[in-house]
Amino acid sequence: GDSVTQMEGPVTLSEEAFLTINCTYTATGYPSLFWYVQYPGEGLQLLLKATKADDKGSNKGFEATYRKETTSFHLEKGSVQVSDSAVYFCVAAGAGSYQLTFGKGTKLSVIP
């Protein structure tokens, strides 16, 4: 079945630092890829998505590029803020599938 492996946390960064959270996937065909975020006390929210190879998803200063050759979908942000502190999940949905396969999540803490 499909699987997602993402960088283990927790990750602690100073405000304005550069963020990378690595994510690789295993899936049949060409899955859709997502990053979901869970802010403290809130439900999971879609942060960005990419549905085919070389697509770049972006939102709120975050971006991730669907790399078929390396089966990766790394999340990046050039300058993090305290408000970005949350748990980030890399997620795959197999081609034609409604099931979401989640990574274990990476907890990010940004300190002033």
Add this chain to the structure above:
Amino acid sequence: GAGVSQSPRYKVAKRGQDVALRCDPISGHVSLFWYQQALGQGPEFLTYFQNEAQLDKSGLPSDRFFAERPEGSVSTLKIQRTQQEDSAVYLCASSLGGAGYTEAFFGQGTRLTVV
């Protein structure tokens, strides 16, 4: 409603007790999903409804788990004879279509603790 609503937010059950977890999806959303999230893990798929039809229950861990959505709106996840390994956060999500193509909106979850 404005989003997916789940109740109760927290539930403590004695081992062997039956529990029922409720999910109110976004109005008009055809698809409804249940996921189980153990501590420190990502959510794992339990079951999927399209309207009132349960199209996939392959993720339900045992026959003690049962889900229904009788009128194609509100859904209930029932766990019979709860055991300690059932302790987890149970997440409900809804979407206009299948999650692979349209955004899945998640509720805040029900945290179940079996003692």
